[in-house]
Amino acid sequence: MTETWVVDDGSRASVSSEGVLEALRSRIADGRFETWLTSSSGRSLAFVTNTQRAMVVLLEAEGDPGEHAVDPGSDGSSDGFVLSDGQHDEYPDQDTVPIGEAFRLVEHVVGTGSWPADAQWVVDR
Template sequence: MIESWVIDDGSTVPVPSEVVLETLRARIDSGQLETWLTSSSGRLVAFVTNTERAMVMLLDGEGDPGEHAVDPGAHGSSGGFVLLNGQHDEYPNENTVPIGDALRIVGHIVGAGSWPADAHWVVDR
């Protein structure tokens, strides 16, 4: 079964992989830097950005520590990750990826259900 994904903001309309990048960009442009997507099988994708880098997580369900995209060899840290609850976070750059890569990763997960073959990620379980 192919999963369908919705933006977890009360919407019940599936977001096709061809539209998810445009949807994320529009949310970022409107100042919504944290987005959660929920699949028809209960999996979750978390996307949190500071507009330059993003944290991308894939979870098997609520309470799962999941997996997250990484940028091996990146140095330093970046702030400006504003969560829906108003919290401002800072992450090591190695635990985030450039925004272009993050959008591509989310698009692939929504379209294929898995990490892109060339993406780097770590399992947090």
Template sequence: MTHTERAMVMLLGEEGDPGEHAVDPEATGLSGGFVLSNGQDDAYPDEDTVPVDEAFGLVEHLVGTGFWPADAHWVGDP
């Protein structure tokens, strides 16, 4: 999910899995404009999203391997 500058990149193992998401530990601030399929407009702390160009690389690696790149920062969601 993106608003063109930053993206939320999640990896879900199966239906009902809380998943994992990419993080940017050095980012500060809050970004809005993440529109969900139901029309809900969300905002996330920038540390819970990554720059969109980084997101493309993460997604390409995840699709190709099923795993985060070794140098990726990510956290498991509760």
């Protein structure tokens, strides 16, 4: 069975790799900078952005520390990551990726279930 993904906002409509970027962009335009996607196999994909960079985290199950995309060698940190509960976060740039790369990663994970071969990520388990 192929893994399917839904935006975890009460909707039951699945999103394809072709449609996930439109969903993310629409949520960002509406001021919703945190998006969780849930798969039919129970995995979760988190996307939190400040519109310049994004934190992308893949979790195998509830309670899993997961793994996240990284940008090794990046210096500094970025703020403006607003979570759905109103919390404002700042992350080291090495633990986030530029927004275009984040979109590419999410699209690939939704389409294939795994990180692209050329992606850089770390396991937090």
